[in-house]
Amino acid sequence: MDPIIILQAGVATGTVLLFATLGEVLAERSGVLNLGVEGMMLIGAMTAFSATIATGNPWIGVLAAMIVAGLLSQIHAFISITLQADQVVSGLALTLVGAGISLVLGEGLSKAGTVSLMPNFSIPLLSLIPILGPIFFTNQSVLVYIGYLLTPLAWYYINHTRPGLHLRAVGEYPSAADALGINVFRLRYAYVFVGGMLAGLGGASISLAVAPGWFSELTTGGQGWIAVGLVIFAQWDPIRAAIGSYAFGALRRLILDIQGPLTLLGFDNPFYYNSYLGFFLQMIPYAFTVIVLVIGSRESIRKRLGAPAALGVPYIRGERGK
Amino acid sequence: MAESALTKKRTGWRVKLEPRLDEPTGKESLLISLGAVVVALILGGVVIAVVGGNPFASYLHIARAAFGNIGVLSDTIVKATPIILTALACTIAFRMKLWNIGAEGQFIMGAWGASAIVLAPVLAPESPRWMFIPLMALAGMGMGALWGLVPGYLKAKFNVNEIISSLMLNYIAVSWVNYWIFGVWSEGGFQMSPKFPVNASLPRLSDYAETIPFFRGLTTHAGLIFGILAAIALWYIVYRSRWGYEIRLIGDNPHAAKYAGVNIVKNTILVMALSGALAGLGGMSEVSGVIRRLQTAPINAGYGFTGIIVAWLAKLNPLAIIVVSILFGALILAGREIQPSGIPKMIQGIILVCLIASDFLLRYRVRFVKGEEE
Numbered sequence: 001m002d003p004i005i006i007l008q009a010g011v012a013t014g015t016v017l018l019f020a021t022l023g024e025v026l027a028e029r030s031g032v033l034n035l036g037v038e039g040m041m042l043i044g045a046m047t048a049f050s051a052t053i054a055t056g057n058p059w060i061g062v063l064a065a066m067i068v069a070g071l072l073s074q075i076h077a078f079i080s081i082t083l084q085a086d087q088v089v090s091g092l093a094l095t096l097v098g099a100g101i102s103l104v105l106g107e108g109l110s111k112a113g114t115v116s117l118m119p120n121f122s123i124p125l126l127s128l129i130p131i132l133g134p135i136f137f138t139n140q141s142v143l144v145y146i147g148y149l150l151t152p153l154a155w156y157y158i159n160h161t162r163p164g165l166h167l168r169a170v171g172e173y174p175s176a177a178d179a180l181g182i183n184v185f186r187l188r189y190a191y192v193f194v195g196g197m198l199a200g201l202g203g204a205s206i207s208l209a210v211a212p213g214w215f216s217e218l219t220t221g222g223q224g225w226i227a228v229g230l231v232i233f234a235q236w237d238p239i240r241a242a243i244g245s246y247a248f249g250a251l252r253r254l255i256l257d258i259q260g261p262l263t264l265l266g267f268d269n270p271f272y273y274n275s276y277l278g279f280f281l282q283m284i285p286y287a288f289t290v291i292v293l294v295i296g297s298r299e300s301i302r303k304r305l306g307a308p309a310a311l312g313v314p315y316i317r318g319e320r321g322k
Numbered sequence: 323m324a325e326s327a328l329t330k331k332r333t334g335w336r337v338k339l340e341p342r343l344d345e346p347t348g349k350e351s352l353l354i355s356l357g358a359v360v361v362a363l364i365l366g367g368v369v370i371a372v373v374g375g376n377p378f379a380s381y382l383h384i385a386r387a388a389f390g391n392i393g394v395l396s397d398t399i400v401k402a403t404p405i406i407l408t409a410l411a412c413t414i415a416f417r418m419k420l421w422n423i424g425a426e427g428q429f430i431m432g433a434w435g436a437s438a439i440v441l442a443p444v445l446a447p448e449s450p451r452w453m454f455i456p457l458m459a460l461a462g463m464g465m466g467a468l469w470g471l472v473p474g475y476l477k478a479k480f481n482v483n484e485i486i487s488s489l490m491l492n493y494i495a496v497s498w499v500n501y502w503i504f505g506v507w508s509e510g511g512f513q514m515s516p517k518f519p520v521n522a523s524l525p526r527l528s529d530y531a532e533t534i535p536f537f538r539g540l541t542t543h544a545g546l547i548f549g550i551l552a553a554i555a556l557w558y559i560v561y562r563s564r565w566g567y568e569i570r571l572i573g574d575n576p577h578a579a580k581y582a583g584v585n586i587v588k589n590t591i592l593v594m595a596l597s598g599a600l601a602g603l604g605g606m607s608e609v610s611g612v613i614r615r616l617q618t619a620p621i622n623a624g625y626g627f628t629g630i631i632v633a634w635l636a637k638l639n640p641l642a643i644i645v646v647s648i649l650f651g652a653l654i655l656a657g658r659e660i661q662p663s664g665i666p667k668m669i670q671g672i673i674l675v676c677l678i679a680s681d682f683l684l685r686y687r688v689r690f691v692k693g694e695e696e
Contacts, residue, residue, distance in 0.1 A: 089634065
């Protein structure tokens with residue numbers, strides 16, 4: 001129950017959620033709600049693992065995962081952007097399809113044994129900083145460091161660049177963006193693709209770093225849905241998405257570690273003596289997601305912040321209103 | 323000369339999309355749905371062929387293993403029974419555009435609630451069936467309703483996205499049932515409860531084989547009656563009652579409903595609770611009619627998710643759900659023996675994708691027209 005170790009592991013496992021959440025932030029900022037994150041993560045995890053087995057190179061695995069998950073996301077893009085169907089049902093269908101295809105193609109992969117994983121390393125100098133060094137910069141996967149770079153980059157891109165401005169315009173007021181000559185349809189396709197790639201990267205981070213291997217649907221265990229929830233908590237902001245993701249990662253590690261010691265705050269540790277209570281600990285991340293949603297929803301009402309105005313609404317050229 | 327004019331005419335054909343001004347007829351809508359399913363089966367066949375299977379053999383196997391004789395037909399109906407109830411649960415919520423995708427968890431909690439009557443025990447094992455069955459059904463519906471009420475309440479009061487909250491409750495339900503199976507009701511350390519007494523089980527057709535020999539070996543149980551009665555009741559509520567009108571109005575146009583004085587907060591909570599109760603009844607029917615004990619794997623088999631697809635394919639019509647459920651029951655029953663084991667799930671997903679894509683044809687008319695682009 002060393003807090004440093006819990007936080008260090010939290011950053012490592014939270015990186016999975018971070019990629020998926022960042023991807024969903026970008027897709028939703030463009031106005032497309034994609035509930036297929038869980039399916040895209042599954043197909044990413046499966047692709048990464050099997051491509052690494054085939055080639056022996058985890059980098060190729062990661063790349064393949066991002067491409068395949070990105071391509072899968074285009075099903076949702078086509079149905080919701082071009083065919084203007086309900087985005088909720090379409091995203092749900094994408095999760096079912098992604099899960100189904102990964103189960104079929106991943107058959108037998110669970111017995112494949114070990115593969116070469118993404119490398120872990122420490123950052124010189126930065127790892128010497130007290131407390132922060134061991135948590136963030138010591139013996140982390142290269143994917144974790146990619147996450148550190150990606151978060152501020154996404155924030156800067158969305159808020160301070162011209163393409164980012166276009167992205168926000170398309171999500172907030174697509175008909176105005178269209179009138180300014182921004183191709184609403186093409187941008188939405190692109191950001192759904194980027195969202196899919198990042199969800200695939202999240203899946204690859206599971207199967208090639210955090211919990212190596214392929215365990216059918218248990219590989220993701222609902223993390224795609226937690227990511228969708230985190231987007232609301234994050235108020236569509238990459239920095240808050242990172243904070244939320246790492247906090248969730250730490251929570252998952254805490255749940256594992258809390259069952260270890262004989263005493264807890266001076267009392268007999270009930271989770272040590274009655275291992276069945278562990279089932280209640282397993283509920284915590286999911287219950288916490290609901291609580292986080294309540295906090296996020298209340299805050300957005302109070303601060304009058306909230307979802308991109310055109311989120312979930314198909315853009316139809318020539319229709320009245322937004 | 324004549325020939326070139328002909329080719330010019332042919333190249334002049336193009337696809338034109340026109341928004342439909344009228345509702346498509348029932349026949350058109352049925353044809354489009356059927357077409358979507360056929361396309362989905364072809365796409366699924368392609369994937370099966372890619373992973374080295376024989377799609378024709380797989381589909382033929384499904385048909386034979388699900389409808390080949392009266393025995394397997396009965397098993398198909400057994401698989402369809404829980405799907406009818408979860409699909410009804412999704413239907414009533416989707417009518418109001420409440421995306422309850424927690425039918426899976428509500429189903430599991432219903433199974434737990436019904437089991438608690440036997441295992442807690444609330445009733446002594448030798449209690450008569452007429453006490454057991456209604457009490458178990460009530461407990462199952464109660465727990466399901468509670469599991470639907472939570473996301474409904476959070477949606478109504480705090481505007482919490484019900485998709486994610488109802489889905490999170492699925493995972494919590496699995497852990498909850500696991501705790502009871504492993505920690506409290508375990509039979510000799512196994513991951514299941516002891517078997518229910520006979521009176522806590524829904525009667526099967528085979529129970530009457532002594533009087534009617536034809537029923538020998540048929541597993542269809544009384545849960546089917548629950549499903550059919552619930553479908554009829556829901557049909558009446560949706561299409562014939564004032565409440566159903568309010569639900570449809572909120573679903574189609576929440577602003578109009580609000581101005582018409584419909585209480586959206588109250589209806590959100592009520593509909594989610596009713597939705598959960600229906601799924602919970604499905605869980606009760608499954609533990610009491612099929613498994614006859616509490617065990618995680620067979621109740622956590624994805625009936626809640628299949629219910630979503632069935633509801634959509636049935637165009638949210640409660641009576642059509644019965645027919646569609648039987649087809650999906652067949653897919654699940656026969657799919658158990660097909661390798662790789664993910665195929666039924668994948669086909670279900672592809673069917674849903676094709677269905678949603680095909681909805682486009684309900685809103686637009688595709689015309690092949692002659693002439694140049696204007």
